[in-house]
Amino acid sequence: MNIGILGAGQLGQMLALAGYPLGNRFTFLDTTGGHSAAIGDIISDPQHQRLAEFLERVDVVTYEFEHLPVALIREIEAHRPVYPSSRAIAVCQNRVEEKALFDRLAIPTPEYRVVESAEALEHAARALGCPVVAKSTTEGYDGKGQAVLKAPEDAQSAWAAIGHSQLVVEAFVDFVREVSIIAVRGRDGEVRFYPMAENQHVDGILRYSVAPLPDLDDAVQHTADGYIRALLDELDYVGVLALELFQTRDGRLLANEMAPRVHNSGHWTQNGAVTGQFENHLRAVQGLPLGDTAARGVTCMANVIGREPASAEVLGQPGAHLHRYGKAERAGRKLGHINVVAPDHAALQTRLDAVAALLPGAPAPAFSFVS
Amino acid sequence: MNIGILGAGQLGQMLALAGYPLGNRFTFLDTTGGHSAAIGDIISDPQHQRLAEFLERVDVVTYEFEHLPVALIREIEAHRPVYPSSRAIAVCQNRVEEKALFDRLAIPTPEYRVVESAEALEHAARALGCPVVAKSTTEGYDGKGQAVLKAPEDAQSAWAAIGHSQLVVEAFVDFVREVSIIAVRGRDGEVRFYPMAENQHVDGILRYSVAPLPDLDDAVQHTADGYIRALLDELDYVGVLALELFQTRDGRLLANEMAPRVHNSGHWTQNGAVTGQFENHLRAVQGLPLGDTAARGVTCMANVIGREPASAEVLGQPGAHLHRYGKAERAGRKLGHINVVAPDHAALQTRLDAVAALLPGAPAPAFSFVS
Structure with a gap:
């Protein structure tokens, strides 16, 4: 089975190393144009023009990075099975949807608020009790798109520093x-x-x-x-x-x-x-x-x-x-x-x-x- | 470190899978022109013309198969370190040298004789006591180049079947x-x-x-x-x-x-x-x-x-x-x-x-x- 992987970093490489003994072969679609650590056939596609070529080569698609356009995953799903699905990606790349899912499944989380302005951020910080952590709803990973507010008065600068239109504010957990x-x-x-x-x-x-x-x-x-x-x-x-x-x-x-x-x-x-x-x-x-x-x-x-x-x-x-x-x-x-x-x-x-x-x-x- | 491997079969593939995590890269020299299971850069060289290109790419050379011309290994050794050395290969691809080494190091072996004619084979079979196993001195592996003699009278047909000028005859071990x-x-x-x-x-x-x-x-x-x-x-x-x-x-x-x-x-x-x-x-x-x-x-x-x-x-x-x-x-x-x-x-x-x-x-x- 030829497995298509979106991304060509170390996770893709380690997937390939684990998959060769199973008889798998790998094709990587690398849209970053950056470093590639992958072992297998790499389709470098910074201009997003080679998707058809990628799909032709692979039986099933997975990915090593979830910050991918959901529309791209849905397009791929129309042609090949994608695991995990676009629904999983959509939830995981949006903190508000993710929290809502945790709530719906009765999975406890730190107390949180969703805010869409610096004023609302300040209000949330006051309500939750500082310190709080503010995180962009989308595009955050490895500590990016985050700020800690030690006091509600930090809201203006934190809002500006993160630079997103919607944030999730979380109470600090002891x-x-x-x-x-x-x-x-x-x-x-x-x-x-x-x-x-x-x-x-x-x-x-x-x-x-x-x-x-x-x-x-x-x-x-x-x-x-x-x-x-x-x-x-x-x-x-x-x-x-x-x-x-x-x-x-x-x-x-x-x-x-x-x-x-x-x-x-x-x-x-x-x-x-x-x-x-x-x-x-x-x-x-x-x-x-x-x-x-x-x-x-x-x-x-x-x-x-x-x-x-x-x-x-x-x-x-x-x-x-x-x-x-x-x-x-x-x-x-x-x-x-x-x-x-x-x-x-x-x-x-x-x-x-x-x-x-x-x-x-x-x-x-x-x-x-x-x- | 770029590691050169002589041969491109499954042993080479498994070496590569073990070596990528160590940071190694692999170049295979495949002189068979046959199936290649290897993961890495493969230089297909059935005409023996691309050795220089191979050597240029690699820091050290090893192999997955010992039935290689010793002269080739010596030539490579003049340019790059080869492990195991040509001396190890020379001994391992020659049963007479191998037995002599075992003898010299007091490593016990089944009793054996070296023969260079069907008549000598028959004589050895009689001396050792049948059944005996006759093996070509060179080029034998995975049961190839071997014959079992159930009686000394089998010597003529065994000699013909193996078709080598020198054989090692071994007593059966209980x-x-x-x-x-x-x-x-x-x-x-x-x-x-x-x-x-x-x-x-x-x-x-x-x-x-x-x-x-x-x-x-x-x-x-x-x-x-x-x-x-x-x-x-x-x-x-x-x-x-x-x-x-x-x-x-x-x-x-x-x-x-x-x-x-x-x-x-x-x-x-x-x-x-x-x-x-x-x-x-x-x-x-x-x-x-x-x-x-x-x-x-x-x-x-x-x-x-x-x-x-x-x-x-x-x-x-x-x-x-x-x-x-x-x-x-x-x-x-x-x-x-x-x-x-x-x-x-x-x-x-x-x-x-x-x-x-x-x-x-x-x-x-x-x-x-x-x-």
């Missing part, structure tokens, strides 16, 4: 940690859940994900499983879905946002689960049985951002698995990741400390499992 | 099972050993490999480690080396033959070891630290030969990992393999029985660990 749940749903509706991960962000960019979590109650995992299953079933979703959540001091989960694709917080599954998220996404979109999502040992994924350590230093660390994307170094850019695998969390912490020391500017990770 | 040891040696001389595998052949082609073995004494593994280390050090070898052995009823190991490359009996390591043989070979040839060779669970590799089962059926089996090579079906052709992973040998046997039932013409495996 969370213990950020977690995520990743699940995959097949064409036949079968769902499998990965063990939840704890995520650490710096400057809005993911730095570390660890899974499974030693101190996570089974009930919490089951709650998260229920939330993501509700989303998957409601959207008649096919493929991997990621849901980011806050875990509060009293143990509750509040949904932050979701991503309709393979996700950075699931990269640990490449070396730490029986079947990785990339393979399971491909199994789902082509209607194959899903693979076992159980963990193998415990794993921490560390993103390589901005500057790459020497491969020899990384690979000399016990349990370290290197995943480079073949990109040029640039401040704030995701260049690769390292999956550190260990038999237990004590060993993982030791191995992780050694790997973290090789990552320029990466603070030593302090996960909640560390006493 | 072995309990065929095993192999795979090890990897770095540029700095560091050596790591994988757990030994038990191998089952049908018609001279490998069908199943299982590792680790529940009933293998540590002392036997250490003996095999010692044999392969002696070979690696003697040849100042860099990369993965495979050594096939017979295990006799009284527990001894007798060396059968070796292969200077990643090996079919090591494919289980892709899903069943911390670091797979393909990644470790690449780490070795580019001077990177070697990865952990420990097993994760227990694994059986089943070759897919001649005809492919439906992917959906394979992937529906617990613990099954599919590796297709993208080749057209043909009797006797290796089209892919399935790694079946389980937490223990009892579970592995159950899973394996289910997978074996999907493989056309594959007898149900009966490993020595099965009671």
Whole structure:
């Protein structure tokens, strides 16, 4: 089966690496004209003129990036199956629709308001109680299109800085940690859940994900499983879905946002689960049985951002698995990741400390499992 | 680092899949003009005219197939590092040199004679005691260039059938099972050993490999480690080396033959070891630290030969990992393999029985660990 992928970055590359052993071939449609890390046939199409050529070559279409025009996905759907569907994309690229869906499915979220002026933003900040986070309804990812208001008086400058006509304003959550749940749903509706991960962000960019979590109650995992299953079933979703959540001091989960694709917080599954998220996404979109999502040992994924350590230093660390994307170094850019695998969390912490020391500017990770 | 690979079959493809995450890129020199499964830049060179172009593109050279002209490897060595070296290739493609090396390093082998005529073959068969196996000194692999003599009188027809000017004649070994040891040696001389595998052949082609073995004494593994280390050090070898052995009823190991490359009996390591043989070979040839060779669970590799089962059926089996090579079906052709992973040998046997039932013409495996 020839699989078409919209986008040609590292997620596309990792999908291809997982798919060749299944007998798949890949064609990438790259509309950015920028860097391409993909392995396979790349159709570079910055002028949006080569869609027909792309469609002719592929049996099914998926994507590595959800900030795509919904109209484009609908056009493709008229000719080829697209998974996840345009409906999933439409919801995920609009924070208001996303929140409405969470509300409808009784998935708790931080308290929020939707505002369409600086005055309304100020009012919302006052009502929710500062600090609050304001986020553009559309086009926001990796911390872009966001501002923190420490006081209602920050509303004018925040409104101007974000520069969108509609924002979602969220109350700050007194969370213990950020977690995520990743699940995959097949064409036949079968769902499998990965063990939840704890995520650490710096400057809005993911730095570390660890899974499974030693101190996570089974009930919490089951709650998260229920939330993501509700989303998957409601959207008649096919493929991997990621849901980011806050875990509060009293143990509750509040949904932050979701991503309709393979996700950075699931990269640990490449070396730490029986079947990785990339393979399971491909199994789902082509209607194959899903693979076992159980963990193998415990794993921490560390993103390589901005500057790459020497491969020899990384690979000399016990349990370290290197995943480079073949990109040029640039401040704030995701260049690769390292999956550190260990038999237990004590060993993982030791191995992780050694790997973290090789990552320029990466603070030593302090996960909640560390006493 | 751009890695040049001589050959463009499935071993080259699996090397590439293991190497992209390390940041490697691949250029394949395909002198066969036949099927190419490789992922990367392929230089098709059936006329042997494009070697300079190949060398210009690559930093280091390795190969997926040892039946290459030694003169070609020496020519490449004058321009780029080649691992394993031409000396390793020269020994491995000549059974007489290989046996002499085993003898020199005190690695036991089945009793043998070298013959250069049908009369000498008959004499050797009589001296060793029939049955014996006659093998061409050069150009033999996957059961080609071989004949079994049930009686000395078969010498004339066997000599004619093999059609070589020099043969090695081996006494039959009363072995309990065929095993192999795979090890990897770095540029700095560091050596790591994988757990030994038990191998089952049908018609001279490998069908199943299982590792680790529940009933293998540590002392036997250490003996095999010692044999392969002696070979690696003697040849100042860099990369993965495979050594096939017979295990006799009284527990001894007798060396059968070796292969200077990643090996079919090591494919289980892709899903069943911390670091797979393909990644470790690449780490070795580019001077990177070697990865952990420990097993994760227990694994059986089943070759897919001649005809492919439906992917959906394979992937529906617990613990099954599919590796297709993208080749057209043909009797006797290796089209892919399935790694079946389980937490223990009892579970592995159950899973394996289910997978074996999907493989056309594959007898149900009966490993020595099965009671």
